[in-house]
Amino acid sequence: MNSDDLALFAQVVKSASISRAALALGADQSTISRRIGLLEADLGVRLFHRSGRGVTLTDRGQQLLGFATQMNETLAEAERVMRESVEHGPVKLCIAAQPTIARILFGRIGHALKARYPLTQLHFVEGLAADILNRLSEGSVDIALLYLPEHPGALQFDPLLSEGVQLITPGDYPLEGDSIAVRDLGEIPLILPSTHHGLRLLVESLAGRYGFTTNIALECDGSISITKQLVLEKCGCTVLPAAAVMEEIKIGRLKSYRLEEPDVSRTVAIVWPKNRTTADGLWEVTQIIRQHAAAMVEQGMWPGASLVSVPVSP
Structure with a gap:
C-alpha cells in the first residue's frame, strides 16, 4: 500500500x-x-x-x-x-559583489529584498573576484555579482548586462577626442592590478591580440578608490568601467575615453557554484536583482551598460 x-x-x-x-x-x-x-x-x-x-x-x-x-x-x-x-525566502542570504557593482546595486537591491523578504537576514560582501569566488566555493556566499571571468570553470551564471571599459585619465591629461584605439593603449602609462586580477588580464589579452606592449606605470591591488586616487594624483592612467568614476568625470577631475576598434566590454553576471545546493528562493532573488539592474540601465543610472537576454525559467 x-x-x-x-x-x-x-x-x-x-x-x-x-x-x-x-x-x-x-x-x-x-x-x-x-x-x-x-x-x-x-x-x-x-x-x-x-x-x-x-x-x-x-x-x-x-x-x-x-x-x-x-x-x-x-x-x-x-x-x-x-x-x-x-x-518567506531564505533564513539567511549572503550576496557578494565586486566594488563597482556593489556601489551601484547594493542599495537598490537591499531595499527590494528587504521589502520582499522581511524575515531574511541579509548580508552584503564587497570584494575582489578571487576572494568572492573562494567564498562561493566554501559556501559562505550564496550568490555573487561578478565581471564574468574569461574561463568561468565550475560556475553557474546568468549574464546580467554588458558594461563598457574605458581609459580613465587625470582631468588635464593631454589626449584629444573622446576615444582611443585599443592598439594605442601601449603609449599610455597604466595603473593596473597584478596579473591574477580581471582588468590586468583583459588589458594583457588586448595587448597580445592587437600587438602592443602594456606600459605599466605601477601595480595596485587595492580598492578601486585607491586606483582612482592614484590617477587623480597623476601617477598614471587606468582602465575601468565608466560607472566606477562617474562622479569624478562629472566634475572634471577625471576624463574617460572610449576604447574602440573594437569596443571593449565585460559581462556582469549573477554567479553561483555548480556543485552546491542553493538557498531557498534563490531563483526569485536573481530575478529581483535582474529587474532592478535593468531599471537602472534603462534610467541611465549605470553608465556604459546595456542589457543582455533574460532567462525565462528557473
Whole structure:
C-alpha cells in the first residue's frame, strides 16, 4: 500500500461509487475496481460493501479512512509549509559583489529584498573576484555579482548586462577626442592590478591580440578608490568601467575615453557554484536583482551598460 492507493481509496469513499470515482479521477471504472480489489487483497480485509446503489464502508474500511484522512492532512500541511518557506525566502542570504557593482546595486537591491523578504537576514560582501569566488566555493556566499571571468570553470551564471571599459585619465591629461584605439593603449602609462586580477588580464589579452606592449606605470591591488586616487594624483592612467568614476568625470577631475576598434566590454553576471545546493528562493532573488539592474540601465543610472537576454525559467 502507498499514498496513491490511499488517495484512490479516499476518492471512492467520497464518491460513494466506483463509477463516480472513476469519472472524478478520469480513469476507467474497471481500473478503479481492479485497484480497490488489489488493495483489499494486499491488506487481507474487505473495505467496501458493494451494491447496485454504490459502495459503503466496512468497519475495516472506516478504520482505513482515518489513516487516509490523516495522510491527506499531512500532505496538505507539508505543501502549506513548503509554500510558506518559499514565500518567506531564505533564513539567511549572503550576496557578494565586486566594488563597482556593489556601489551601484547594493542599495537598490537591499531595499527590494528587504521589502520582499522581511524575515531574511541579509548580508552584503564587497570584494575582489578571487576572494568572492573562494567564498562561493566554501559556501559562505550564496550568490555573487561578478565581471564574468574569461574561463568561468565550475560556475553557474546568468549574464546580467554588458558594461563598457574605458581609459580613465587625470582631468588635464593631454589626449584629444573622446576615444582611443585599443592598439594605442601601449603609449599610455597604466595603473593596473597584478596579473591574477580581471582588468590586468583583459588589458594583457588586448595587448597580445592587437600587438602592443602594456606600459605599466605601477601595480595596485587595492580598492578601486585607491586606483582612482592614484590617477587623480597623476601617477598614471587606468582602465575601468565608466560607472566606477562617474562622479569624478562629472566634475572634471577625471576624463574617460572610449576604447574602440573594437569596443571593449565585460559581462556582469549573477554567479553561483555548480556543485552546491542553493538557498531557498534563490531563483526569485536573481530575478529581483535582474529587474532592478535593468531599471537602472534603462534610467541611465549605470553608465556604459546595456542589457543582455533574460532567462525565462528557473
